[in-house]
Amino acid sequence: MRLAGPLPRAKRNAGAVPAELEPLQRLSAGNCSFYGGSRRRYGRGSHWLEFMVGLRLEHITHAFHGKVAVDDVSLEVDKGEVVCLVGPSGCGKTTTLRIAAGLEEVQSGRVTVNDRLVGDDGRHVPPEMRGVGLVFQDYALFPHLRVLENVAFGMTDGPSARARRVAANKMLDRVGLAHLANAFPHTLSGGEQQRVALARALAPKPALMLMDEPFSGLDIGLRDRIRDDTLSLLKELGTATLLVTHDPEEAMRMADRIALMREGRLVQEGAPDRVYREPDGPFCCTFFSKVNSLKGIVENGSVRTQLGRLEADHLSEGTATQVLVRPEAIQLGDLGGPESDSVIATVVESRVLGPYSLVYVRTEVGGPVFEARVTGTHPPKPDAKCRLTLDSSQTFVFPLSSG
Numbered sequence: 001m002r003l004a005g006p007l008p009r010a011k012r013n014a015g016a017v018p019a020e021l022e023p024l025q026r027l028s029a030g031n032c033s034f035y036g037g038s039r040r041r042y043g044r045g046s047h048w049l050e051f052m053v054g055l056r057l058e059h060i061t062h063a064f065h066g067k068v069a070v071d072d073v074s075l076e077v078d079k080g081e082v083v084c085l086v087g088p089s090g091c092g093k094t095t096t097l098r099i100a101a102g103l104e105e106v107q108s109g110r111v112t113v114n115d116r117l118v119g120d121d122g123r124h125v126p127p128e129m130r131g132v133g134l135v136f137q138d139y140a141l142f143p144h145l146r147v148l149e150n151v152a153f154g155m156t157d158g159p160s161a162r163a164r165r166v167a168a169n170k171m172l173d174r175v176g177l178a179h180l181a182n183a184f185p186h187t188l189s190g191g192e193q194q195r196v197a198l199a200r201a202l203a204p205k206p207a208l209m210l211m212d213e214p215f216s217g218l219d220i221g222l223r224d225r226i227r228d229d230t231l232s233l234l235k236e237l238g239t240a241t242l243l244v245t246h247d248p249e250e251a252m253r254m255a256d257r258i259a260l261m262r263e264g265r266l267v268q269e270g271a272p273d274r275v276y277r278e279p280d281g282p283f284c285c286t287f288f289s290k291v292n293s294l295k296g297i298v299e300n301g302s303v304r305t306q307l308g309r310l311e312a313d314h315l316s317e318g319t320a321t322q323v324l325v326r327p328e329a330i331q332l333g334d335l336g337g338p339e340s341d342s343v344i345a346t347v348v349e350s351r352v353l354g355p356y357s358l359v360y361v362r363t364e365v366g367g368p369v370f371e372a373r374v375t376g377t378h379p380p381k382p383d384a385k386c387r388l389t390l391d392s393s394q395t396f397v398f399p400l401s402s403g
């Protein structure tokens, strides 16, 4: 995550603020009030449902030194909606977020925040004038300011300094840190610093929150709690949020909608359960879960593999396919079970992982080993023979050419 961008230097004197915090200082010093929002309408006649759009990216394309990092990305985030931008390292997530924030100038396309055009190839509204809140992985708190001063820093719109302090205190209370108002950032734990950063970004009531890997610096137990708290606060305030993460589980947990990027392009977008249940291709399927990967040819509407036969009547005869089988799709039963659509497997190894167990099986002597995930703490032992069937809702057959 890079904080500094190719922006003109701030007109304000940055004073004692470290150089790497300058963009944030400018952001905090800007106008963060709400703008009148655009409305998307769904429905007919008098039964319109209206949604205010917090962020609209239209056909954003961006290159560094001639190499395309973001390729024709269009995305909307409605008021009150959390959209998670996910994808592998280097696929262009941070660049997209920085363009939305105004930390990168638009090269091609349009950026609209709360119905106000803030960036196109001839216009650049600076970050501090966009009405956005930013939270980054490293929190970027001002080290020389106390917690309350950090939170109050960006609240330039309040009627008086006292009113701003009261509002800042209230936001600190919302994140459970009112008792640390007078502490300096270096005396806080990582989780506390993250919550101060969140309070500071939310205090000016931004129309849009842009968050880049905000939880990745926290250890696992704390991360879960802070994620849940953050989500309920964002929902309570109705803030449109674009959150960048490379962690599929985090996206599944936080998002109303997931946007998956690959090599600069948006490749699938939808509700978390839909993206998981109905991946558009192998890339999406393997990004969100572990899979056993096999190959096969469509014959008479199905593909025969070492794990059994899979329906493939959506593909034409003779198509070469990639078959992806999630570990939880593999069900292991007694040899005495029904024979239809099952294969005999031998257990190679099994491991109890708490609420579920991993069982590694082979269906052919010397053949590949497949991973099954089964519930319970008494998995079959090595060398045991079992009958293997597949849950077809967790298996996917794609043409080999779909990548």
Ligand code: ATP
Pocket (backbone or CB within 6 Å): 001, 064, 065, 069, 087, 088, 089, 090, 091, 092, 093, 094, 095, 096, 246
């Ligand atoms: P990560 O999850 O690792 O942070 P990302 O998906 O956020 O990755 P970006 O940081 O947006 O990816 O980078 C996309 C591509 O653009 C990468 O190839 C990266 O090296 C390149 N890139 C990003 N910023 C710059 C820059 N300022 N100068 C040159 N290349 C850059």
